Amino acid sequence: xxxxxxxxxxxxxxxxxxxxxxxxxxxxxxxxxxxxxxxxxxxxxxxxxxxxxxxxxxxxxxxxxxxxxxxxxxxxxxxxxxxxxxxxxxxxxxxxxxxxxxxxxxxxxxxxxxxxxxxxxxxxxxxxxxxxxxxxxxxxxxxxxxxxxxxxxxxx
Amino acid sequence: xxxxxxxxxxxxxxxxxxxxxxxxxxxxxxxxxxxxxxxxxxxxxxxxxxxxxxxxxxxxxxxxxxxxxxxxxxxxxxxxxxxxxxxxxxxxxxxxxxxxxxxxxxxxxxxxxxxxxxxxxxxxxxxxxxxxxxxxxxxxxxxxxxxxxxxxxxxxxxxxxxxxxxxxxxxxxxxxxxxxxxxxxxxxxxxxxxxxxxxxxxxxxxxxxxxxxxxxxxxxxxxxxxxxxxx
Numbered sequence: 001x002x003x004x005x006x007x008x009x010x011x012x013x014x015x016x017x018x019x020x021x022x023x024x025x026x027x028x029x030x031x032x033x034x035x036x037x038x039x040x041x042x043x044x045x046x047x048x049x050x051x052x053x054x055x056x057x058x059x060x061x062x063x064x065x066x067x068x069x070x071x072x073x074x075x076x077x078x079x080x081x082x083x084x085x086x087x088x089x090x091x092x093x094x095x096x097x098x099x100x101x102x103x104x105x106x107x108x109x110x111x112x113x114x115x116x117x118x119x120x121x122x123x124x125x126x127x128x129x130x131x132x133x134x135x136x137x138x139x140x141x142x143x144x145x146x147x148x149x150x151x152x153x154x155x156x
Numbered sequence: 157x158x159x160x161x162x163x164x165x166x167x168x169x170x171x172x173x174x175x176x177x178x179x180x181x182x183x184x185x186x187x188x189x190x191x192x193x194x195x196x197x198x199x200x201x202x203x204x205x206x207x208x209x210x211x212x213x214x215x216x217x218x219x220x221x222x223x224x225x226x227x228x229x230x231x232x233x234x235x236x237x238x239x240x241x242x243x244x245x246x247x248x249x250x251x252x253x254x255x256x257x258x259x260x261x262x263x264x265x266x267x268x269x270x271x272x273x274x275x276x277x278x279x280x281x282x283x284x285x286x287x288x289x290x291x292x293x294x295x296x297x298x299x300x301x302x303x304x305x306x307x308x309x310x311x312x313x314x315x316x317x318x319x320x321x322x323x324x325x326x327x328x329x330x331x332x333x334x335x336x337x338x339x340x341x342x343x344x345x346x347x348x349x350x351x352x353x354x355x356x357x358x359x360x361x362x363x364x365x366x367x368x369x370x371x372x373x374x375x376x377x378x379x380x381x382x383x384x385x386x387x
Contacts, residue, residue: 015204015205016203016204016205016247017204017280076247078250094345095204095205095345096205096209096343096344096345096387097204097205097206097207097208097209098205100344100387101208103387104387116280121345121346121349121351122345124345124346124347124348124349125344125345125346125347127347128347128348128370
């Protein structure tokens, strides 16, 4: 009997406000290929109140790719609980709420810092949690690199 | 003319001394007022992550009581809870209502009410325009504070809480509701430096107690109290 392949999903969240830089960074063919290579077969992006709408990854003409990974984009979810439980990888803005919710479910978490916020305070939490070995963190423009270097097993 | 000026000067000096006295009064000098029908807690709800964090803080009250098996249930200490939300923050209202409905309510767990005030500052708004929106928020916050007359205020930021805390502080200067305790919990997101509202509460002594969740912060702000992480 052929064992059904276990689903591996990625969940991206920007939190309550907006973080277009992260959504834009996700919207890259190269990044999607990386996710596919790493065995992920579905991607959900919670994009919040931002104005940027993913173009490339949603309207792909390649049927091969769209069968390899299912992409969906939502504005908000009433609760992250259900989707977080499903996820094998969480790419989160560095808001404490989202990050700790993800960590408390034991999910491998890649934190992306929103540098446009007041005092740039998100770096603080990201760095502290990374120094404790709980997360990996990056800035939006380093997302692809960080994803390539991301090793869920190295996190505590 | 000089007489008027003299009176004016005296009022200023008295108010200044009152302000200093309120700011420097030690938190332990007055115990939380407990009437037979219990105290009233005013919770200032931020938004987004702050709301989620506040639910954890409120929940930690509940679980502590269950662990120690004290009879002092959260609901008995604060049988009346008044929540202040920013206008239009429906997500937070839903979170708090779910918490009240599923975890607190049931049996003799008291009651709660919701209030709404305009935001003092939107995420990303400039410091300059924040001054005016804060004034408007202050007026509305004062009205809620006056109407509810709480025994304690609990908040974890962000800007929304400043007008409410100021209302309480000014009230104390003028002798209104002087026994009200202000508890400020610095967000878990702040690991090295306090937020603006945290620094206001700590630096100007607007809060009776400032809780921090990282040891590093406690070292930097010695008058704060380290309470461990809620997550």
